[in-house]
Amino acid sequence: MEDFGVYAIFGVDEPPQQILRRDGWQSSVEIQPSVQLMVLFSRGDWGKRDSISVELADERDIPINMGKLTPFNKCLSWEAGEDGVWSCGATLTVKLSGGTSDFLDPVLTVSQMECTPECNSTAPVLRECPGKRKWSQGEEEEEEEEINEGRGKENICPNASQKATPHRRGKNNGRGGQTRLFSQKEEQTTTSSAQSHKAKGKQAKTPSQTAPLDKPSGRWGQTLCPIDPQTAILIGGQGSRMQFCKDPIWKLCTEDLSWVPAETLAEGPTPEARIGHTATYDPESKRIFVFGGSKHKKWFNDVHILDTQSWRWTLVEAQGKVPPLAYHSCSMFRGELFVFGGVFPRPHPEPDGCSDSIYIFNPDMAIWYQPIVNGEKPAPRSGHSACVMQGRIFVFGGWDTPVCFNDMFMLDLGLMEFSAVKTSGTAPSPRSWHGCAVLSDCNFLIHGGYNGNNALSDTFIFNTDTSCWSSLLLPQLNSFPRAGHSIITMPITWRKGSIDEEEDLPESAPQTLLVFGGGDNEGSFFSDLYTMPVEELRRD
Structure with missing residues (x-):
């Protein structure tokens, strides 16, 4: 050759x-x-x-x-x-x-020519901003205004708001109406441990994020998808200076909490860099389905499948129609993907418009279709959470400019009927881009998120049998606000010869809570991995 x-x-x-x-x-x-x-x-x-x-x-x-x-x-x-x-x-x-x-x-x-893309790394104004963004100080603020003057609006990182009442932005913000995505701390190198998050804010600027060889770079908007009791796959994300991560795909071994770069491990066309997508694992076919998301002004409605047995990517040529969406939810039920909500790209009739529709993807037939849904539908939203429990999808929170939600809706997958859930107890405040994980047959957890002004650090558990919220104090986790992070549960796996080997719990039950990444709205993007036995959460 x-x-x-x-x-x-x-x-x-x-x-x-x-x-x-x-x-x-x-x-x-x-x-x-x-x-x-x-x-x-x-x-x-x-x-x-x-x-x-x-x-x-x-x-x-x-x-x-x-x-x-x-x-x-x-x-x-x-x-x-x-x-x-x-x-x-x-x-x-x-x-x-x-x-x-x-x-x-x-x-x-090769040659001496000139060019500059409009999409500048420092602070392009994106279209899905829940609130006003933070300004930098002094001359750098003026420089950013000049660079961004007249630029288009796109999707936006949730960790980016000035502390002010959220508002719907007009189509043409002139000079002086442009704002930076993050404060001056955005240039800092991301931290790898909880103790160093604040200290990193004092570091000098770096023109681009640098990924350690042994673990992912700091990021938000990624997905972390479990595929077996010892393995999870990290896909996508965006780090400091709104840069899409150079290390977009990693494999996490939960036995020793080690990371392996995995971008070149699988054959076939890998998904283009993106955020706000979903990655959903089907345990029957042992495949990961990646749908939607966005990259600058490019929005996706493609479906990429990673076969975890053959380690090969496939781009699906699907029939039917589904709009390009980002920050939607995607739930697997009986071999089909249920996509709800999400924000539309521009141009669209509704500025910053969100979806309130259900789209279903059938992998066997490679076709999209819309079901007839009855009942009381949730308002359009993006950045919400959704989890499948006992044949029902529970939808919580989300955002549709200028409203942030903390309501709960349930979709009965047998009747295809939505209903509002009347809850009791201490409910979470309105938020989007929070983390959500199923703990048991009747409990799921909500942590962190973004309320339009700040990233959050609180934690709540919802009981689907009693429809009751309860708050949870987790000092290590609650100490650092974060949004756009990933939360999953996986079985505990002990290394051979571990002194705790006799205490190993049944492999079929999710035993460990893992929290990865996210941002704090102060310019930090995290690459830490926090773990906690689920049994401790249940006892609380």
């Missing part, structure tokens, strides 16, 4: 240009303002190479877009409509980030 190379096409009428040769490891290209489309692809034998990282950087050398070429994902593309309008000063860089090479040509510069 011919020698390996990475090529780029700048515009539909331009021929491919080779930008990384067989013996190279890094290349930088500047792009003309007239470029409206870019396509990168590899050709030839990858050999021992694992992946090629791709970055777009603005005139200050701050990365504004990222992706990877791998032996199983050999093409990346950008369009002006989805990731910005090219203007001036940006650079495209490709770099060998795995495997081996001859390293004979350390840097290859």
Whole structure:
């Protein structure tokens, strides 16, 4: 096979240009303002190479877009409509980030052109903002205003609000109406332990997040999906400076709480980087279904399937219609996916509009359809939680500008009928982007979230038999507010020879609560992994 190379096409009428040769490891290209489309692809034998990282950087050398070429994902593309309008000063860089090479040509510069995507890494204004965002101070604030003036609105991280009453934003916020996604702390490096969260806020700025080799980088908006009693799969997420994570897929071994980077472990087309998606595991077919989400101005309604037996990704060519959605919920029941709510992309008749519809995906027939649903439907919302218990889906909380919810609805999956749940006890305050996990046949847990002004740290348990809320004090978990995090339950697994081996509980019951990631609305993005035996929660 011919020698390996990475090529780029700048515009539909331009021929491919080779930008990384067989013996190279890094290349930088500047792009003309007239470029409206870019396509990168590899050709030839990858050999021992694992992946090629791709970055777009603005005139200050701050990365504004990222992706990877791998032996199983050999093409990346950008369009002006989805990731910005090219203007001036940006650079495209490709770099060998795995495997081996001859390293004979350390840097290859192709041409001297100019470009800058509209989507700037520092603070593009996104469209799903629950409240006003925080401003930075001094000259940096003025700089951000100039950069973001006239930019489009997109989806927004929940951890980003000024402490003020949430409001619906107009279509054209002029200069002075633009706000930063985070405060000055947004540039800090993410922390890996609870004790260091606040200390990290004092660190110097870093132009991009750097992922440790032994665990995921700090992030929010990801999914963490259990696939067996010892393994969970982490997919997607976004970290500091609104950068989509360079390390989007990880495998968690719960036996020793170790992480393994897994982006190149599976064959087939991996899902494009995204946040606000769902990843749902079907224990019968042993497959993970990834649906929806967003990436800058690009919104998805695709379905990617990861077969955990063959470790192969498949992009489904589904029939039927489902709108592009982000921050929706997705529940598996009898082999079908039930998608509820979520926020629509622009353009859409309703600014920041959310869905109140149910869409069902049947994997066997690869078809989407809408069921007839009766009863009292929940108001449109996004960022809510949903869990399946005893043939019912319980929907809690969420957001639809300018309202944040703390109501509860139940969908009877036999009758396909919604009903409002009248609850008692100490209910959680209104919130979205909280964590939710099923603890038993009749209990589920709610933790953290975002109320339009602040990230939250409180914890509650709901009993579906009594319809009663109870608050829970967990000092380690309640000490640090977070939203956009992941919460799952998994069986306890002890390492062979553990002194606690005799105390091992039945493998069939979920025994351990795991909490990963999220953000605190103060610029920190977490990569810590918190665990607690579920039995302790039940005793409380």
